[in-house]
Amino acid sequence: MGQSKKLKNLRSICKDKAKLIKATFSITNRTTSSIQIAVLRATTRSTQSPPHDHHISTLLSLSKATRHSASACISAIIHRLHHHHQQNAYVALKSLITLHYMITGGSFSLKEQPILHPKSATGFDFLNISRFVDNTDMQSREFSLWAQWYACFLKSNLSTSTILGYFLSSSKIEIEKKKENLKFSLYMDLFKEIEALVLTIEEICRAPSSLYCQTNDIVYEVMRLVGEDYRTTQYHLINRLAELNERLHSLRTNELTGLIRCLERLEGCKGRLTELFMNRKRNESFWELESEVMTKLMRLKKDAEMKSVSPKMIEYDSELTRLNKQLSAESRHLRLLTYGEANCWLTLTR
CATH class of the missing domain: 1.20.5 (Single alpha-helices involved in coiled-coils or other helix-helix interfaces)
Structure with a gap:
């Protein structure tokens, strides 16, 4: 098995080297060739380390050139995710990490790419790798599960961002600007956004149970990026719960019931989140506010039922x-x- 794995990796490395040479001497478009080279170098098979910072920086710089280059960056990453020679869990994870960086720190042109803002619920099919399996060995199969889950998380991230009207990881200036507009939002809009944010947290909790895999540098980087998005998600929820906390007395019984069920699902995630992030991202103020709102909701619902x-x-x-x-x-x-x-x-x- 070990010799077979080494042979497979050697063949894969040779294939990647050939792609690099082909992209280097391509005469079609220098920008496109540079992007392909940057993606190949960021998602190489020759190491089990996450993409290097300078490779990510190169891709981010290339994506800022024009709208066409931004589109080429996203397309190259997605193509690498689905069409690398022989399924490799590490390449899949590196491709998803690279895409995550593009979503988080990309230019305005990159974030406005139509593929990241689909008009239908099935518009994120490029992140569907539910059948992806690397059968090289037991560890590769385990990391395949991490790749499947990470793709689902990114899909949830983008879906929630579509509902919010801006990316979860937007700049603080943009988030604060949107925060000021919450006071003018209808209850149904606030509830829809809260439910989407809770769905993202529930997706985080579906991470594979093999936490020992986090000792691997690639999976550790995945959880670091997901942890940052979780912290941002908490902040978005705090803003909306604080706004609803001022309106609870005006809610109808069915609205109170819907909000209670949503927060019950959120409370059900607390134990798993603590396990995943080893108490690093608990944010006690968030859970205190959630508990305060929940207590008030239960009291108001009871009063409404009595009336x-x-x-x-x-x-x-x-x-x-x-x-x-x-x-x-x-x-x-x-x-x-x-x-x-x-x-x-x-x-x-x-």
């Missing part, structure tokens, strides 16, 4: 009293009926 029950009880008591009076009147009428009259009535009926 809706009281009129029904009054109506029930009134109906019961009316029925009792009717039965009493009918019983008195029967007692006043003479034997002869009753006998005649029975005879007539027969």
Whole structure:
């Protein structure tokens, strides 16, 4: 098995070398060739380390040149994710890490690429690698699961960003600007955004259970980037929960119930999040606010239910009293009926 793995890796490295040479001497487009070379170097098979900073910096610089170069960067990364010679878990993870960096630190032109802003829910199919498996050995199969999950997380990240109207990892200036607009948002818009953010946190919690893999540099880098997005997601949730906290008294019972269920799902993630991030990103103020809002929601829902029950009880008591009076009147009428009259009535009926 070990010799077979070495042979496979050697063949793959040779293939990548050939691609590098081909891209270097390509006469089609120098910018496109430079992007292909940068992507190949960032996602090489020859090492189990994450993409080097200078390779990422090169790609970010190239993506800022023109809108065409930004599109070429995204296309080259996606092509590498799906079409590298023989399935390799490390190449897949490196491709996803590189894409994550592009989403986080890319230029405006790159972030505005149509592929990152699909009009339909199925628009993120380029991140569907659910059937990806590297069967080289047991460890490769384990890292394949990490690649599948990481792709799902990035898909959730982009889907949530589409609902928010800006990327999760946007600049602080843009986030603060959007924060000011929250006070003018309708409840349904706020609830939709909160639910999307909770879905992203739930996707984080679906990370493979083999936490020992985090000792690998590539998986460690994956969790570092995901952890940064988790911290940003918490901040987005804090802003929206704080805004809703001022409006809770005006919510209807069904709205209170929907929000309670959403926050219950969020509370269910707390233990797994602590396990994943080893208490590094707990943000106690976030959970305190969530608990405060949850307590107020439960109290308001209980009060609303009591108010809706009281009129029904009054109506029930009134109906019961009316029925009792009717039965009493009918019983008195029967007692006043003479034997002869009753006998005649029975005879007539027969």
